[in-house]
Structure formats: C-alpha cells, structure tokens
Amino acid sequence: MKKLTVAALLLGLASFATESRAADIEVSNAFMRAAPVAGGTGAAFMTIVNHGGADRLISAEADISKSVELHTHVKDGDVYRMRKVDALAVAEHGSAELKPGGDHIMFIGLNAPVKEGTKVPLTLKFEKAGSIVVQLPVQGAGAMAPAAGMMPGAGMMHGGPGH
Numbered sequence: 399m400k401k402l403t404v405a406a407l408l409l410g411l412a413s414f415a416t417e418s419r420a421a422d423i424e425v426s427n428a429f430m431r432a433a434p435v436a437g438g439t440g441a442a443f444m445t446i447v448n449h450g451g452a453d454r455l456i457s458a459e460a461d462i463s464k465s466v467e468l469h470t471h472v473k474d475g476d477v478y479r480m481r482k483v484d485a486l487a488v489a490e491h492g493s494a495e496l497k498p499g500g501d502h503i504m505f506i507g508l509n510a511p512v513k514e515g516t517k518v519p520l521t522l523k524f525e526k527a528g529s530i531v532v533q534l535p536v537q538g539a540g541a542m543a544p545a546a547g548m549m550p551g552a553g554m555m556h557g558g559p560g561h
C-alpha cells in the first residue's frame with residue numbers, strides 16, 4: 399500500500415516535470431510601470447533566473463498592445479538610447495536583470511491606459527525552455543525612481559511658529 403502511494407507520487411512528479419519545459423527558468427520581481435496614454439508605450443522589468451543550460455529570451459507577447467519588443471539601452475555619445483534586440487541571453491545557471499536604464503520589455507501601441515494596481519499577463523518565449531506566463535503587477539509610472547511631489551504639504555512649511 400505504501401509502495402503504491404510512493405510510486406504514484408513519483409509518477410505525478412515526473413509527469414509534472416515533463417509538462418513544464420520552462421522549469422529551468424524562474425522569473426521574479428516582475429512589474430510594469432503604469433502608462434496613462436492609449437496608443438503610447440509601456441515598459442516591464444524583471445529578474446530571469448536560469449537553472450539550466452544557456453538560453454535566450456526570443457520574444458514576448460501580451461494582448462495589451464499592438465506589439466511587444468525586447469529592448470536594451472546602448473550608449474550613443476553621452477546619451478543612452480533604447481534599441482530593439484532580437485533576443486536577451488540568459489547564461490547557463492545565470493540570470494538576466496531587466497531593469498530601468500537597461501534591458502527591458504517594451505509594449506508598443508497600448509490598446510488602453512495601463513492603470514496602477516492592475517495585473518497584466520505577459521508570455522515570455524525562450525529558445526530552449528519554451529513559454530512562461532508572468533503576471534505583471536502594475537506599479538506607479540515612476541516606479542524604481544524617486545517619486546517627487548508624492549507627499550502633499552511636505553517641504554512646503556516655511557518655518558512654523560515657536561521655532
């Protein structure tokens with residue numbers, strides 16, 4: 399009886415492992431910035447951890463925009479500009495950091511404004527690991543950057559009485 403249970407459990411684990419070809423890829427800290435304008439652009443960031451052999455993120459899909467591109471920033475003189483890339487590499491047992499000012503996922507031609515507090519499903523396609531669906535929590539438009547003027551009244555007092 400016990401042997402049978404263990405066998406069934408192992409079988410269950412084995413089939414689970416083969417079903418998920420993206421098991422080697424783990425995505426964390428994913429988020430998207432709120433984007434107020436329909437027809438405009440949006441950007442998403444995340445950490446991609448690779449527990450397997452060398453792989454590449456080759457495309458991304460979402461139904462919130464006309465297209466989704468993989469972008470990086472390249473130095474052009476003294477200015478960093480965004481540039482579309484064909485793929486983002488994730489080294490064997492390494493990780494890729496998609497962050498503001500660096501590599502990111504770009505939504506082009508938003509169908510509607512993307513509001514803070516909502517969630518956006520994004521499908522990532524890897525060359526070897528296959529597809530992974532990531533839920534992007536939408537944060538403020540300036541997430542990861544200092545938010546100025548977010549506290550009404552702060553710094554507006556001109557030395558109150560009694561000091």
Ligand SMILES: [Cu+2]
Nearest residue numbers: 469480502504
């Ligand atoms: Cu971009």
